[in-house]
Amino acid sequence: MVNGLLVGTGWYGLRRRRVLDAVVLFAVRRDWPDWHTHEFVSPRLTEQAAEAAAAADFAYWRRSPLRPRVSVVRLSANDFRIHRRRRDCRAPDCPVESSARAAAGALR
Numbered sequence: 653m654v655n656g657l658l659v660g661t662g663w664y665g666l667r668r669r670r671v672l673d674a675v676v677l678f679a680v681r682r683d684w685p686d687w688h689t690h691e692f693v694s695p696r697l698t699e700q701a702a703e704a705a706a707a708a709d710f711a712y713w714r715r716s717p718l719r720p721r722v723s724v725v726r727l728s729a730n731d732f733r734i735h736r737r738r739r740d741c742r743a744p745d746c747p748v749e750s751s752a753r754a755a756a757g758a759l760r
């Protein structure tokens with residue numbers, strides 16, 4: 653069994669790097685208002701890189717009739733990996749955005 657998680661690094665996160673489960677990551681959280689579900693995508697090593705991924709995600713969904721709320725969360729590689737297997741997660745105790753920048757409304 654291979655441990656860890658592949659994380660995007662470099663320009664637009666296109667390069668992949670394997671990190672150990674205990675490593676703290678920043679990922680994009682999509683909240684789907686219509687279904688009250690959420691998912692975590694685009695794991696990154698830095699908050700900055702995750703913010704960039706969130707901005708790209710926001711731009712991608714902007715013209716869609718179904719628009720998720722996009723934010724950046726902090727979680728371990730292990731938590732990300734486990735969460736990826738959940739479909740349509742509605743758990744209230746999953747990581748939510750913590751960054752001061754997000755609170756300032758940089759991302760919606």
Ligand SMILES: [Zn+2]
Pocket residue numbers: 690735738741742743746
């Ligand atoms: Zn969840």
